Amino acid sequence: MAKVNLNREPMAKQDPKIRGRNFNEVALGYSAEQAKAEASRCLQCPKHPCTDGCPVEINIPGFIKAILDDNMPEAVRILKDKNSLPGICGRVCPQETQCEQACSLAKKGAPIAIGRLERYVADWERTNMGALNPKAMPPKPTGKRVAVVGSGPAGLVASADLAKLGHSVTLFEALHVAGGVLMYGIPEFRLPKEIVQTEVAYVTSLGVKIELDSVVGKVVTLDELLKSGYHAIFLGTGAGAPMFMDIPGENLNGIYSANEFLTRVNLMKAYKFPEYDTPVVVGRRVAVIGGGNVAMDSARCALRLGADEVYIIYRRSEAEMPARREEVENAREEGIQFKLLTNPKRYIGNESGWVTGIECYEMELGEPDESGRRRPIVKQGSEFILEVDMVVAALGTRPNPLIAQTTPDLKTARHGTVIADEITGKTMKDKVWAGGDIVTGAATVISAMGAARRAARDIDEYLKGI
Amino acid sequence: MFRIIYRETLAAKIHLFKMEAPAIAKKAQAGQFVVVRIDDRGERIPLTLANWDGKEGSVTLVFMEVGATTFRLALLKAGDSVADLVGPLGVPTHIEKFGTVVCVAGGVGAAPIAPIARALKEKGNKIISILGARSKNLLFWEDKLRSVSHRLIVTTDDGTYGRKGVVTEPLKELLEGKEKIDRVIAIGPSIMMKFCALTTRPFGVKTIVSLNPIMVDGTGMCGCCRVSVGGVTKFACVDGPDFDGHQVDWDLLFARQRTYLNEEKRSFEQWQAQVGKRC
Ligand SMILES: Cc1cc2nc3c(=O)[nH]c(=O)nc-3n(C[C@H](O)[C@H](O)[C@H](O)COP(=O)(O)OP(=O)(O)OC[C@H]3O[C@@H](n4cnc5c(N)ncnc54)[C@H](O)[C@@H]3O)c2cc1C
Ligand code: SF4
Ligand code: FES
Numbered sequence: 001m002a003k004v005n006l007n008r009e010p011m012a013k014q015d016p017k018i019r020g021r022n023f024n025e026v027a028l029g030y031s032a033e034q035a036k037a038e039a040s041r042c043l044q045c046p047k048h049p050c051t052d053g054c055p056v057e058i059n060i061p062g063f064i065k066a067i068l069d070d071n072m073p074e075a076v077r078i079l080k081d082k083n084s085l086p087g088i089c090g091r092v093c094p095q096e097t098q099c100e101q102a103c104s105l106a107k108k109g110a111p112i113a114i115g116r117l118e119r120y121v122a123d124w125e126r127t128n129m130g131a132l133n134p135k136a137m138p139p140k141p142t143g144k145r146v147a148v149v150g151s152g153p154a155g156l157v158a159s160a161d162l163a164k165l166g167h168s169v170t171l172f173e174a175l176h177v178a179g180g181v182l183m184y185g186i187p188e189f190r191l192p193k194e195i196v197q198t199e200v201a202y203v204t205s206l207g208v209k210i211e212l213d214s215v216v217g218k219v220v221t222l223d224e225l226l227k228s229g230y231h232a233i234f235l236g237t238g239a240g241a242p243m244f245m246d247i248p249g250e251n252l253n254g255i256y257s258a259n260e261f262l263t264r265v266n267l268m269k270a271y272k273f274p275e276y277d278t279p280v281v282v283g284r285r286v287a288v289i290g291g292g293n294v295a296m297d298s299a300r301c302a303l304r305l306g307a308d309e310v311y312i313i314y315r316r317s318e319a320e321m322p323a324r325r326e327e328v329e330n331a332r333e334e335g336i337q338f339k340l341l342t343n344p345k346r347y348i349g350n351e352s353g354w355v356t357g358i359e360c361y362e363m364e365l366g367e368p369d370e371s372g373r374r375r376p377i378v379k380q381g382s383e384f385i386l387e388v389d390m391v392v393a394a395l396g397t398r399p400n401p402l403i404a405q406t407t408p409d410l411k412t413a414r415h416g417t418v419i420a421d422e423i424t425g426k427t428m429k430d431k432v433w434a435g436g437d438i439v440t441g442a443a444t445v446i447s448a449m450g451a452a453r454r455a456a457r458d459i460d461e462y463l464k465g466i
Numbered sequence: 467m468f469r470i471i472y473r474e475t476l477a478a479k480i481h482l483f484k485m486e487a488p489a490i491a492k493k494a495q496a497g498q499f500v501v502v503r504i505d506d507r508g509e510r511i512p513l514t515l516a517n518w519d520g521k522e523g524s525v526t527l528v529f530m531e532v533g534a535t536t537f538r539l540a541l542l543k544a545g546d547s548v549a550d551l552v553g554p555l556g557v558p559t560h561i562e563k564f565g566t567v568v569c570v571a572g573g574v575g576a577a578p579i580a581p582i583a584r585a586l587k588e589k590g591n592k593i594i595s596i597l598g599a600r601s602k603n604l605l606f607w608e609d610k611l612r613s614v615s616h617r618l619i620v621t622t623d624d625g626t627y628g629r630k631g632v633v634t635e636p637l638k639e640l641l642e643g644k645e646k647i648d649r650v651i652a653i654g655p656s657i658m659m660k661f662c663a664l665t666t667r668p669f670g671v672k673t674i675v676s677l678n679p680i681m682v683d684g685t686g687m688c689g690c691c692r693v694s695v696g697g698v699t700k701f702a703c704v705d706g707p708d709f710d711g712h713q714v715d716w717d718l719l720f721a722r723q724r725t726y727l728n729e730e731k732r733s734f735e736q737w738q739a740q741v742g743k744r745c
Contacts, residue, residue: 174685175551176503177511213552215685221487240687244699251692251699252719253725260688268509268682274736277534278682279729353721400686402704443709 006110009038014331017229020303023188026330027091029322031374035120039067042112045104046442050114053102056450058082060114061097063121076125077248084157084241085449087126088118088182089197092293093446094324096124097441109459126198138207139166145171147230148208149216152180154236154436154448156203161456162234163206167463170230171203172214177267178203180238181437182445184267185259187297189304193266217402222410222432231466232431232459235418238453239397239437245289249347250393254283258394259292281306283390289344290394291321292442296328298392299336310336311386314364315343315376327370334355341365343376347391399438417441426454433459467547467565471524476606477599479531479573481540482516488523490553496581497559497676498523499710501684503550504538511535512681512703514653517578522665525553528577528606534733536673541741555618555684556707559674561585565648566592568615568640569615570662572654573599576607578676579653584614586651592616598633602626633658641669651673654721657728663711675712677702679722694718721745 009168012028013019019026030038041063050060059078066075079086095101095115099242148159151173163169177183177194204210214220222233242257256264260411261280264270268278282305293312299310304315312331314321317340321328331336341363348357362382365374399416411419411428418434420427425435435451437443472484490500501516517526525690531540542548559582567586576597587593595615597603601622618680619636620628626715629636633654641647650673653664659675666673677704679691686704693702694715 048726127587174552174687175683176552213550215490215552215555218555219493220687242687242689244689246699251694251722253721259690260690262683263682263688273729274733276507277733279726279733281725281729352724355716402685 005041006105006108006109007111008041008113009034009116011113011116013330019189021332023304025192026189029123029281030116030120033116034083034442035067036324038113038117039064041110042068043104043106045054049102049104050099050112054082055098055444055446057146058099058118059334062415064112064114064117067117067121072121072124073129074119076431078079079121083118083446084160085153085199085445087122088119088153088191088199089124089375089449090115090117090184091191091195091386092324094444095421096325098446102275112225117439126195131337136200140165140353141168142166142463144168144230144466145166145170145229146234146459146463147225147330148234150174150180150235150237150436150438151178151200151210152236152238152436152448153445154238154438154452155180155450156199158234158236158435158447158456158459160203160206161453162459163208165456165460166461169208171208171210172216172220173210173212174215175267176212177341178210178212180236184263185294187262187266187298187301190297192228198285215402217406221406222403222429223407224447226431231463232433234292234425234452235403235427235432235438236436236448237400237403237438238412239399239417239442241398241416242393243396243398244393245344247344247346249349249355252283252347252349252355253353254389255347255393258288258290258298259397261298261392262301265305271305272374281390282307283388284308285311285388286390286392287313287386288392288394289313290396291316291323292394293327294391295394296323296331296336296396300331300334302390303334305338307390311339311388312336313342313358313360313386314345315337315341316340317365320373339386341376343359343378348385349434350388354389355391356389358391359383359385368446394403397437397442414443423454424458425443425451429432467549467553469547470542470544471527471666472574473542473544474524477538478603479530480604481529482577482607482707483527483529483539483542484524485527485548485660486523487525487551487553490524490551491518491523494505494518494520494522494525494554494725494739495558496561497578498556499553499684499707500553501555501681502527502535502539502548504535504542509535510519510550510682510684512555512684514578514591514676514707515581517581523582525551530574534687534688534737537737552684555703557705559585559676559708561589562736563590565652566594567649568637568647569593569595569611570637570650570652570654570658571597571611571632572652573604575652575654576611576623579651580607580610580614582651582653583611587614589723593658595619595622596633596636598622598654600624602741632661634661638665641666641671647671651675656716656723659711660714660716663714667704667712674708675714676707677709677714677719678707678720680725681733692722
């Protein structure tokens with residue numbers, strides 16, 4: 001066997017100084033040569049620990065070998081066999097805690113860059129296969145109708161899988177575009193919207209009918225859908241309701257939830273105001289509260305909209321930050337400043353009701369809590385004031401209660417997550433399945449897709465039996 | 467796409483659109499609203515339902531030209547469409563037999579209050595309505611309100627029609643009068659709703675107001691619409707828009723409504739200039 005090569009092939013990125021002022025994609029992807037160089041490092045481990053680390057069990061050594069063999073259509077086929085949205089996952093999956101963490105070379109500090117290779121294959125497909133997309137024979141219609149609610153990754157995957165099995169699928173979405181968090185949350189510079197819309201178009205090409213502007217629970221209830229002839233329902237409505245800390249001053253002007261800020265910027269294109277009608281007010285000194293992907297995205301959007309100083313305020317230390325490592329590095333390169341072990345106590349405002357500062361506590365880490373991370377504790381008497389003129393609260397989200405409120409027999413847990421079987425996604429309500437963030441609370445794109453795929457399988461079993 | 471079936475100008479810069487929206491019309495209830503987006507460049511704005519017709523599959527909206535979006539909306543003709551219409555959103559107004567209810571409408575508030583007064587009347591309440599506007603040329607739906615009320619009082623600030631003065635004056639007289647008032651519902655500009663609430667407070671009469679903070683999605687997803695009621699933060703789009711006027715933190719509402727004053731002005735001027743050039 002050749003000597004183990006520990007030089008991870010780097011991926012080109014836009015220069016931090018330049019990208020900090022534009023919304024174009026930061027990471028530029030591998031060239032064919034780079035992809036092959038990285039692929040050649042793969043040991044083709046017979047036990048493929050990476051595959052076990054992947055939530056949807058992609059045959060990772062298989063697709064890597066296909067890259068090496070110059071057989072790109074085969075690489076695409078292997079990837080898509082398990083993951084219908086590889087162009088998205090290759091960009092946003094937390095590989096460092098999944099496949100790449102499990103990779104045999106991870107112990108040596110140089111796991112194969114599986115995410116970058118995945119992205120490379122997906123991008124190759126988009127540019128080279130395009131129309132020639134494996135147009136399988138349209139399936140024989142089963143005559144069964146399924147309503148899918150929510151068009152994030154979970155809803156898109158459930159719709160595609162069910163349509164491929166011949167069921168007639170209608171996808172209901174509350175917003176005016178399909179894609180869920182992929183459209184309104186994750187910014188263009190990390191996940192180009194064109195890629196998301198390509199996936200949405202693929203789903204409609206399978207015969208799925210998308211009903212936008214349809215808030216289920218308001219315009220129609222689950223029971224009304226069932227009564228109107230749908231044989232089954234899949235709920236993929238995510239965890240879209242923002243949480244706040246409930247501390248003084250939180251409603252001052254200039255304090256946004258991350259959802260509001262990102263929706264204005266990404267979905268409503270406020271960064272192009274006044275060409276687009278939706279405004280957003282960006283301060284000179286911006287604080288983002290939180291340490292997840294949402295916080296990183298908010299901070300980097302604020303920077304791109306012209307803020308001079310952007311702070312991440314996070315109550316634990318960097319080791320506990322749930323954001324993807326790569327995005328933390330990107331944020332730091334761009335000049336985002338990290339105020340770790342810091343937590344807001346209250347917000348301070350001026351006479352016209354705008355935020356002018358945050359009184360913060362310093363924190364220290366105690367014993368691990370139920371999340372397994374060390375619990376942050378307030379350092380008494382450590383209060384200090386950080387002057388800011390804008391705040392984005394990225395404090396987590398929970399499922400929107402609109403459907404549960406109008407569906408009494410859909411059982412929910414604490415924080416409003418819908419109770420569903422871990423494997424099949426079946427809820428306590430007859431004929432209703434659920435998957436993705438609505439069941440787990442805010443999680444990841446890949447786990448939402450995995451849950452949707454398993455639920456689609458179970459729905460298909462059920463439909464065959466009626 | 468949602469088609470405008472019919473349009474009419476009701477008063478100076480106040481327009482009525484009847485929109486094709488069968489799914490919304492089937493479910494609409496008094497006090498609910500829709501979110502409208504004109505086209506891909508447009509913002510999402512909430513408009514309270516002025517009427518709906520489940521059989522015809524239509525909803526009726528009334529709006530005043532106050533900013534870029536309402537200005538752009540007003541340029542549309544019957545047969546044109548808007549890109550998005552989402553609803554019915556918000557919690558419907560609580561309707562039951564209270565006894566005597568005073569419905570106070572200021573300005574465009576006449577439109578959303580009409581279906582509420584109608585629903586309350588159908589439940590057997592006695593309805594006394596007060597309809598106020600700055601001036602005669604801004605008054606509309608006097609007949610409609612009269613038809614859903616047992617008694618109607620009209621006021622204009624400048625005295626060009628009806629009684630001269632603001633709506634809180636007849637409201638106060640009613641509260642001081644012999645007849646027991648069981649509930650007040652006030653819809654209109656925020657400042658008018660605040661003063662209605664202040665007027666009724668000493669009399670301890672429950673006063674429901676329909677708040678209109680800035681919104682984006684209208685489904686509880688962004689928190690842009692947060693208001694403080696009884697010291698607790700609420701999202702007006704899903705917890706309201708109706709709230710107890712005595713519990714509302716009005717100053718917070720006013721401040722938050724002013725968030726985009728500069729941007730709104732800039733956007734409005736840009737559209738006016740663009741449209742001016744086209745004509
Ligand atoms: C800013 C941000 C960055 C993120 N970054 C990453 C990342 O880098 N990597 C990663 O793996 N994950 C990331 N996540 C998390 C990831 O996006 C989610 O876990 C994933 O999108 C969940 O998918 P879903 O299909 O369950 O729900 P969502 O994507 O939330 O989609 C739910 C859809 O349902 C719609 N809906 C809700 N209620 C209704 C209703 N009543 N009727 C009709 N439609 C309704 C919503 O409008 C939405 O479109 C990020 C999340 C955010 C917010
Ligand atoms: S889907 Fe995500 S976890 Fe699975 S192989 Fe791809 S990058 Fe790794
Ligand atoms: S308008 Fe977004 S939560 Fe109310």
